[in-house]
Amino acid sequence: MEVEDDKLIIKRLEKENRILKKKLERSEIDRATLETTNRNKEALLKKVICDLQEYQSILEKKSSDLEQTLADLSLMQTKLVEVEKMAALGGLVAGVAHEINTPVGTSITLASTLRDETQLLMTLVESGCLKKSLLNHYLDVANEVSSLILSNLNRAGELVHSFKQVAVDQSNSEKRIFKVKEYIEEIMISISPQFKHNLHNVSITGDDSISIDSYPGALAQVITNFVNNSVLHAYLPNTSGNIHIHIQQQGDRTIIQYKDDGFGIDPQIFNKIFEPFFTTARDRGGTGLGLNVTYNLVTQKLQGSIDCESEIGKGTLFTVNLPNSIST
Amino acid sequence: MFKVAVGHSNDPDSLEAIDEILEQCQQTLDGVIPQAGILFAAIDFDHSLILQRINETFPNIELIGGTTDGEVSSILEFQQDSLTLMLFCSDEIEIRASVGRNVSQAPVDIARQSVEEAKQQLTLPIKFCIVMMESLTTSTVSILQGLASVLGDLPIFGGATADQWQYQRTYQFYKNEVLSDAVTTLLFAGNILFSCGTASGWRPIGKRSIATKVDKNVIYEIDHKPALDFYHYYLNIDEPDAVYPLAVFPPNEDTFFLRGAIAYDKAIGSLTMSGDIPAGSIVQITDTSLEDVITASRVSFAEAKSHYTGQEPEAALFFSCAWRRQIMGTRANEEYQAIAGSLKNLPSSCGFYTYGEVAPLRQNGQAFFHNTTFVTLLLGNQ
Numbered sequence: 001m002e003v004e005d006d007k008l009i010i011k012r013l014e015k016e017n018r019i020l021k022k023k024l025e026r027s028e029i030d031r032a033t034l035e036t037t038n039r040n041k042e043a044l045l046k047k048v049i050c051d052l053q054e055y056q057s058i059l060e061k062k063s064s065d066l067e068q069t070l071a072d073l074s075l076m077q078t079k080l081v082e083v084e085k086m087a088a089l090g091g092l093v094a095g096v097a098h099e100i101n102t103p104v105g106t107s108i109t110l111a112s113t114l115r116d117e118t119q120l121l122m123t124l125v126e127s128g129c130l131k132k133s134l135l136n137h138y139l140d141v142a143n144e145v146s147s148l149i150l151s152n153l154n155r156a157g158e159l160v161h162s163f164k165q166v167a168v169d170q171s172n173s174e175k176r177i178f179k180v181k182e183y184i185e186e187i188m189i190s191i192s193p194q195f196k197h198n199l200h201n202v203s204i205t206g207d208d209s210i211s212i213d214s215y216p217g218a219l220a221q222v223i224t225n226f227v228n229n230s231v232l233h234a235y236l237p238n239t240s241g242n243i244h245i246h247i248q249q250q251g252d253r254t255i256i257q258y259k260d261d262g263f264g265i266d267p268q269i270f271n272k273i274f275e276p277f278f279t280t281a282r283d284r285g286g287t288g289l290g291l292n293v294t295y296n297l298v299t300q301k302l303q304g305s306i307d308c309e310s311e312i313g314k315g316t317l318f319t320v321n322l323p324n325s326i327s328t
Numbered sequence: 329m330f331k332v333a334v335g336h337s338n339d340p341d342s343l344e345a346i347d348e349i350l351e352q353c354q355q356t357l358d359g360v361i362p363q364a365g366i367l368f369a370a371i372d373f374d375h376s377l378i379l380q381r382i383n384e385t386f387p388n389i390e391l392i393g394g395t396t397d398g399e400v401s402s403i404l405e406f407q408q409d410s411l412t413l414m415l416f417c418s419d420e421i422e423i424r425a426s427v428g429r430n431v432s433q434a435p436v437d438i439a440r441q442s443v444e445e446a447k448q449q450l451t452l453p454i455k456f457c458i459v460m461m462e463s464l465t466t467s468t469v470s471i472l473q474g475l476a477s478v479l480g481d482l483p484i485f486g487g488a489t490a491d492q493w494q495y496q497r498t499y500q501f502y503k504n505e506v507l508s509d510a511v512t513t514l515l516f517a518g519n520i521l522f523s524c525g526t527a528s529g530w531r532p533i534g535k536r537s538i539a540t541k542v543d544k545n546v547i548y549e550i551d552h553k554p555a556l557d558f559y560h561y562y563l564n565i566d567e568p569d570a571v572y573p574l575a576v577f578p579p580n581e582d583t584f585f586l587r588g589a590i591a592y593d594k595a596i597g598s599l600t601m602s603g604d605i606p607a608g609s610i611v612q613i614t615d616t617s618l619e620d621v622i623t624a625s626r627v628s629f630a631e632a633k634s635h636y637t638g639q640e641p642e643a644a645l646f647f648s649c650a651w652r653r654q655i656m657g658t659r660a661n662e663e664y665q666a667i668a669g670s671l672k673n674l675p676s677s678c679g680f681y682t683y684g685e686v687a688p689l690r691q692n693g694q695a696f697f698h699n700t701t702f703v704t705l706l707l708g709n710q
Binding site for chain 1: 339408533534535561562564565572
């Protein structure tokens with residue numbers, strides 16, 4: 001019995017011995033493997049830290065590049081505003097020059113007629129052949145011609161007066177106090193030659209006495225861009241539309257509402273209308289800058305806000321909300 | 329009736345170990361004859377002798393198995409250099425083993441043919457498949473494609489056999505044969521419930537690079553440079569370290585799977601990975617910690633438990649990655665203890681550390697070849 005027990009104990013001890021030997025063998029192998037794993041982990045983490053530092057440098061460089069790009073874009077935006085302004089001024093000059101050509105040309109023709117009639121009268125007087133009927137004819141012609149010359153030159157003068165103020169305001173950025181309704185009327189007179197062939201009816205309503213201390217040149221460009229947009233996008237060529245501008249004052253703010261009754265803006269593109277270079281009329285000379293420049297002028301130069309509402313088939317309404325007096 | 333018996337011995341002597349295991353199993357079975365079994369064995373054993381003893385004890389048993397990088401069971405928990413066997417008995421379930429030999433010659437076709445034969449022997453509806461396969465000689469993904477061509481979307485579970493971190497030669501067991509370069513399967517049909525869970529714990533770190541030249545499971549170039557340079561860059565060593573697998577983001581995907589390097593060619597700088605990689609994939613080196621590994625095993629078991637539709641599972645099979653064990657080192661037992669500690673009654677369990685795990689990405693989905701993953705498979709029939 002004891003021998004049997006001893007045998008069992010010996011057997012168990014032999015088994016334990018075998019297991020311990022194997023475990024010792026295995027632990028040596030595992031220790032070496034673990035050391036390798038830990039060395040590799042250390043190398044990996046060092047390298048990842050290097051990667052992160054490298055990425056940090058790249059990101060810093062990108063950030064600096066982005067800042068530079070942003071500065072370049074701001075500069076470009078300023079230049080684009082300037083370009084747009086000069087383009088609008090160029091259009092204004094061309095329109096006015098074209099418009100002024102007719103009354104001035106007519107006046108020249110009429111003056112030439114008056115001179116010929118006067119020379120004929122002088123000849124008749126010198127030769128003693130002047131009859132009462134001829135004198136009367138001359139006086140009738142002189143009266144009619146001088147009236148026509150006067151009305152033509154008045155039209156030209158009116159155009160020049162409006163043009164002079166708007167052009168000066170657009171070409172230099174002076175801040176001054178001006179009457180909004182009167183000024184918008186002058187703008188409309190100045191730019192009317194540019195869309196006269198489209199036969200649009202323009203009406204301007206509101207309190208004549210509303211004045212603001214702001215930048216008239218910037219406002220002139222805003223209104224010009226609205227009109228250009230309506231002419232280019234809202235109506236088919238050679239069709240007439242109705243453009244209505246309403247001015248009202250609410251406390252220390254002046255609200256200018258510009259409304260056309262054209263096609264309206266497609267809801268799919270509505271959110272993009274103020275984005276730079278977004279245009280649906282590139283093939284018709286659209287640059288996609290007009291409303292972006294308008295937005296920037298209203299929000300930055302004029303320190304106001306701009307809002308747009310539109311419904312397909314019913315037209316578009318721009319609401320410009322300006323301070324009565326802006327801080328310099 | 330569904331009965332499971334588990335035996336586990338850490339005696340390095342092959343005959344002593346298998347005899348001890350058979351004795352443990354017979355005590356549990358109490359005279360019931362097992363229909364099938366799975367054997368997980370360390371590389372140093374005399375495997376032929378072990379299979380011979382099992383077949384002498386249970387003639388005609390449908391047995392598969394393979395060599396490992398560590399074994400685990402509800403008897404001895406985690407062990408190295410041990411032997412563990414799980415036996416299945418049931419009068420409501422059919423289980424058939426199959427084998428595909430020399431699988432590297434035509435992995436898809438040989439895998440398909442092997443499982444087709446076993447499938448024809450079954451009269452009940454097949455529920456799932458357990459696979460033990462070679463990974464050092466061929467593409468495991470191709471083997472799975474072959475199996476899936478017969479099984480369709482039936483879930484496949486299992487792992488790639490291992491050789492205790494030597495990466496020289498692994499063995500697969502089929503009935504009384506010890507094979508290499510083979511795929512073995514067990515098909516389960518009839519009244520059996522099962523559920524599974526998977527979790528990993530590895531996460532990508534470092535630069536995102538592109539696998540610019542790939543052929544199936546061989547990466548030749550990463551970022552137009554020899555693939556081996558990638559590991560050299562990160563680990564400052566001339567050979568890949570399997571503990572740091574690659575996170576693979578297939579083109580236009582923002583989720584990743586893991587692939588470890590199992591071999592390399594120093595001359596051309598290529599890496600042979602544990603599974604196929606789509607060309608143009610984004611790859612990143614990965615890392616983990618002991619805590620993440622242990623958490624993942626617990627998550628895997630909890631997921632399987634939550635999907636189990638029966639009352640209590642009878643058995644649990646674990647397929648855990650050898651690379652996980654490498655991270656855990658001397659604390660490898662904590663992976664099992666994390667599961668056991670979270671339960672009042674852990675079912676009879678058995679498992680092994682693999683060179684790659686097989687499990688669906690979702691319950692009852694098509695099989696997928698994983699790395700660094702912990703797979704739990706719960707079995708029962710009530």
